[in-house]
Amino acid sequence: MSGNDNPCMSCGACCACFRVSFYWAEGTDGGGVVPIELTEPLSAFLRCMIGTNxxxxxxxxxxGExxxxxxxxxxxxxxSTCREFDRSGEDGRPxxxxxxxxxxxxLAPLSPDGAQMD
Ligand code: SF4
Ligand code: SF4
Structure with missing residues (x-):
């Protein structure tokens, strides 16, 4: 999910579609910021958000819904997996x-400029 005032706030589909994995040290136990109580181990080097695996x-x-x-x-x-996941059309990129x-x-795909299409 991307941030700010954008179509993501009425979407959330990517947060409920994929396994969201990342390097373990992004967790608070590795010096990172992701609360480890919301994560689970995947392998020696990877964690994922609970609920996504x-x-x-x-x-x-x-x-929300x-x-x-x-x-x-x-x-x-x-x-980082979420921070780097751009909504379609963000910065002109699909x-x-x-x-x-x-x-x-x-849900319909976003238009090339990132706006919602009716
Ligand atoms: S942690 Fe990532 S996948 Fe989970 S709700 Fe937040 S942006 Fe979505
Ligand atoms: S990045 Fe795409 S799928 Fe994810 S919340 Fe935003 S619009 Fe929805």
Whole structure:
């Protein structure tokens, strides 16, 4: 999920579609900021957000209803995977994974300028 006042605030699909994994040291136990109580180990070097490593993923840090109103409860402390996941059209670049996540929830892809299409 990207930030600020944008279509992500009424989407959240990517937070409930993929496994969200990252280098373990991004957790608070490794000197990082991601609260480890919201993470689980994946391997010796990787952690993931709890709730995302399952058949129907949904990150435990996501509040609200996908496609309506959502928020990330650890927005300032979210992992790099989330910070680097741009919404489609952000900075003029498409993001097929954003489009795919939205389609999974019956949401139209964002227009090339990142706005919501009706
Ligand atoms: S940490 Fe926040 S931005 Fe990342 S998947 Fe979870 S709810 Fe989404
Ligand atoms: S799927 Fe795309 S529009 Fe929806 S929250 Fe994620 S980045 Fe934002």
């Amino acid at each position: 399952q058949r129907s993923p949904r990150c435990n840090a996501l509040s 996908v496609g309506k109103t959502v928020a990330c409860s650890i927005y300032a402390a979210r992992p 993001n097929a994974a954003c489009d795919r996540a939205r389609a999974h929830y019956g």
